[in-house]
Amino acid sequence: MTKLELVCPAGTPAALRIAVDSGADAVYMGFRDETNARNFPGLNFSVEELAEALDYAHTRGAKVLLAVNTYAKAGNGDPWIRAVDNAARLKVDAIIMADIGLLAYAKETHPDLRLHLSVQASASNPAAINHYVQEFGIRRVVLPRVLTLPEIRRINERIDIKTEVFAFGGMCPMAEGRCSLSSYITGKSPNMNGVCSPASHVTYVQSGADLKTNLAGFTINTFGPNEQAGYPTLCKGRFAAGGEVGYLFEEPTSLNVTGILPELMDAGVSALKIEGRQRSKAYVREVVRNFRAAIDAAARGERLEINMDGLSEGGQNTTGAYDKKWM
Amino acid sequence: MDVTQKSGLSLGPLLFNWDGDKTRDFYFAIADEAPVNHVYLGEVVCAKRLAGKDYLPEVIERLERAGKTVILSGLMLVLDDRDMTITNDLATMGRDYLVEANDMSLVSQLRGQNHAIGPFINIYNEASLKYYEDGGASRISLPPELPAASLRALAHVATSALEVQVFGRLPLAISARCYHARAHKLHKDGCQYICDRDPDGRAVDTMDGQPFLAINGLQTLSHSYINLSAELPALQEMGIHNFRLSPHDVDMVKVCTIFRDRLEGKIDLAEANDILEAEVFAIEFSNGYYHGEAGRMQIGT
Amino acid sequence: MPPAAARPTDNDAFSPLLMAGLLLRPLPKAPLNRLLRHMAGHIQKNHPAILERLAPLAGTEFLICPTDLPHDMRMIIGTGQVDCRIEDDIKAPADVTISGPFLSLMDMMDGRIDGDALFFSRSLSVEGDTEALLTLRNAMDSEDIDLRQEILTSLGPLKTPAAALLNITGRLYHGLSRDMSHIRRAATASLARRCDALTQENQELARKTAELEKKLTKTQNRLQVLNRKIPS
Structure with missing residues (x-):
């Protein structure tokens, strides 16, 4: 059985070095603008930094994947075109994209550029994935976080490219790339601006011993004095629907699949993606190290479940949609 | 207003889980009385809801007899074999009807023939628009979060008929998880079709009681209803001539009539909004996306 | 405030x-x-x-x-x-x-x-x-x-005594930190066990506090010496 590939986040050059040194097989990142889905202030790479990152990673046998996974803006697509051109010029190992117009551009202009389909394209079935394969020659698909293990297996049986699934970190309960909740409330969306529930619209209010988290004037959650807090992502708050208050969409929680690696391998998955380009070096170091150990163990036929609740939102972990009970 | 091209009104697919009889009666009324040109039919939210509903042939016949063009809409999230079967069936019907794809699985089967693209397919720029037009899409409903600047840029190069939603709750998200079932502490598999209790979606408020969103089974909608009656002239001026009204459990014939009267200049804006407000009492209107702001906002009066 | x-x-x-x-x-x-x-x-x-x-x-x-x-x-x-x-x-x-x-x-x-x-x-x-x-x-x-390291580098020629000082501070902190985490753990135990533990921990802590008090006084003196040496 082949080993799962470990794909790790790098929000900054320092995080990239740590990811590579901690055992990442591949590192993914974005440019410092709206062309990627973690367009957060102070984060990401300049073109020069990407060149250095490629050098650092390649010298140590790790791959570099560039995410250009937002949707180009009508009337001003230049930043996206530039990002694709720079990726091709610097020879990244693959570019991760969702926008069909950009995929068409990349295929036509840079036929040697390896294309991965971003989770933001929300290709959730074999017919959709095969369409991208036939039209654009994509070589890998990052599967949406709404699929169960049996569904992933069925997809793998019916496609000829490799699949990458999310393994750790933030959980989108919605189909990615098809969610406008953030822009409805804040005006900024993952698809157009590369952000969800952006910090520019977040305020924390300490009221007595309670912590209130607020997004664009809406209370997303209130945490008691000893309660683990979460970031005010709007689908992970407490809301009232029909009189009852609770986590209607999703709890503050993080995905952690270290306990089900044998099942993921069995379902035909090739690569594991760690979420969290916006998280710190410390997060990258610990998560990558742990996954390196868990993946190596799984390759030996062992199961190594590693608790990382301390790094998780709300201090709790889930296996998400991979387990049908999540639905 | 652009007089060279006549504007069309369409009734979007019913997003909610109404029972068969209610749905049939609703569409019969639309067929007989509503001044709309196109009617989208079909389940776009949840395949489970189709169980036991057989009104479609009658409704199609009645609508066509009334001179309306029927467009069949596909599911927006295709996950399992049941979803795929429905998608394949629709693709087959694409020979006889205009079919609207809301997932790439259906797009792939409709390419090369005349078809429609729904608002759940991501078209944010000219190159994407061209990709779908080149594949045979003659009618394209754009994603609701596009601002006027993007709409204008797309309309400038479009060879297809572009459409935008101008009335009703905005479809904001889709999930594999059923929020109606979850709100009622049920599992998705044993959901008891509980989303049928909320014919306009179930209101979601913040802990402080602010209106926030609405849930509709797997779907999450806006709390507010988009109302672009004030923006119609600007949309026409930029070359967008098709306007989608999303069905709600209100007098939709009246809503359609108001928008038709607005397009034809028979009533003024204030009068139109007065009637709309009376019809959807206690619901806020919004037009923020169009103005490049948060979708929930209402810009201008 | x-x-x-x-x-x-x-x-x-x-x-x-x-x-x-x-x-x-x-x-x-x-x-x-x-x-x-x-x-x-x-x-x-x-x-x-x-x-x-x-x-x-x-x-x-x-x-x-x-x-x-x-x-x-x-x-x-x-x-x-x-x-x-x-x-x-x-x-x-x-x-x-x-x-x-x-x-x-x-x-x-x-x-x-x-x-x-x-x-x-x-x-x-x-x-x-x-x-x-x-x-x-x-x-x-x-x-x-x-x-x-940046703090030490900023101190220039004084970095050696300062490093020693930082180490002492760090050790002091971590020593105290350990003591406190004992108490915290005790706080989550059952009430009876907690009382026992607290009594024990209190005695232990009192001893350590006295010790630390001495060390801190020393540290403070050294810091003051150091401050006078920093070139203006």
Whole structure:
């Protein structure tokens, strides 16, 4: 059985070095603008930094994947075109994209550029994935976080490219790339601006011993004095629907699949993606190290479940949609 | 207003889980009385809801007899074999009807023939628009979060008929998880079709009681209803001539009539909004996306 | 107190350095300010990429309030420079106020521990411009900075005695930290066991506190000597 590939986040050059040194097989990142889905202030790479990152990673046998996974803006697509051109010029190992117009551009202009389909394209079935394969020659698909293990297996049986699934970190309960909740409330969306529930619209209010988290004037959650807090992502708050208050969409929680690696391998998955380009070096170091150990163990036929609740939102972990009970 | 091209009104697919009889009666009324040109039919939210509903042939016949063009809409999230079967069936019907794809699985089967693209397919720029037009899409409903600047840029190069939603709750998200079932502490598999209790979606408020969103089974909608009656002239001026009204459990014939009267200049804006407000009492209107702001906002009066 | 700044709750304030801070009388401001200026200058010179990432924050003011030390710090982001100074009586509100245990704040800025995790666990509290704080955190995280090392480097020829001092402080802190974590664990045990444990821990702690008190007095003396030596 082949080993799962470990794909790790790098929000900054320092995080990239740590990811590579901690055992990442591949590192993914974005440019410092709206062309990627973690367009957060102070984060990401300049073109020069990407060149250095490629050098650092390649010298140590790790791959570099560039995410250009937002949707180009009508009337001003230049930043996206530039990002694709720079990726091709610097020879990244693959570019991760969702926008069909950009995929068409990349295929036509840079036929040697390896294309991965971003989770933001929300290709959730074999017919959709095969369409991208036939039209654009994509070589890998990052599967949406709404699929169960049996569904992933069925997809793998019916496609000829490799699949990458999310393994750790933030959980989108919605189909990615098809969610406008953030822009409805804040005006900024993952698809157009590369952000969800952006910090520019977040305020924390300490009221007595309670912590209130607020997004664009809406209370997303209130945490008691000893309660683990979460970031005010709007689908992970407490809301009232029909009189009852609770986590209607999703709890503050993080995905952690270290306990089900044998099942993921069995379902035909090739690569594991760690979420969290916006998280710190410390997060990258610990998560990558742990996954390196868990993946190596799984390759030996062992199961190594590693608790990382301390790094998780709300201090709790889930296996998400991979387990049908999540639905 | 652009007089060279006549504007069309369409009734979007019913997003909610109404029972068969209610749905049939609703569409019969639309067929007989509503001044709309196109009617989208079909389940776009949840395949489970189709169980036991057989009104479609009658409704199609009645609508066509009334001179309306029927467009069949596909599911927006295709996950399992049941979803795929429905998608394949629709693709087959694409020979006889205009079919609207809301997932790439259906797009792939409709390419090369005349078809429609729904608002759940991501078209944010000219190159994407061209990709779908080149594949045979003659009618394209754009994603609701596009601002006027993007709409204008797309309309400038479009060879297809572009459409935008101008009335009703905005479809904001889709999930594999059923929020109606979850709100009622049920599992998705044993959901008891509980989303049928909320014919306009179930209101979601913040802990402080602010209106926030609405849930509709797997779907999450806006709390507010988009109302672009004030923006119609600007949309026409930029070359967008098709306007989608999303069905709600209100007098939709009246809503359609108001928008038709607005397009034809028979009533003024204030009068139109007065009637709309009376019809959807206690619901806020919004037009923020169009103005490049948060979708929930209402810009201008 | 700034009007908007939130002080952590009683629970958060139960921190080892608080005890140390109570024992440790406030240090003279001038030499500390000089130290901070040196440090800021050093980071500016050696990590220009950080300043580049901080550029959108020009004019933003941060208040950094270690909950267990008698000093607060104001940091002002300028154009191509950062200005840091001690501010004990907070005179004006800042754009962002961040409060937490001193070593946690330092470890977060060093990239040794994850800031989000600290926030999730309620060890840190934040008020004000969340985006500005995120920018600062990301910028600091983008380079490999060792704040302890930066402090030492800023001290120049005095770095050897200071390193010893920092080590002592660190050891003191971690010693106290261990003691406190014993008590915390005890607090979650059953009531009877907790009472027993508390009695034992109290005795143990009383002994250690006495010991530490002595060490702290020594440390304080050495710090004062050191401060006089820092060239003006």
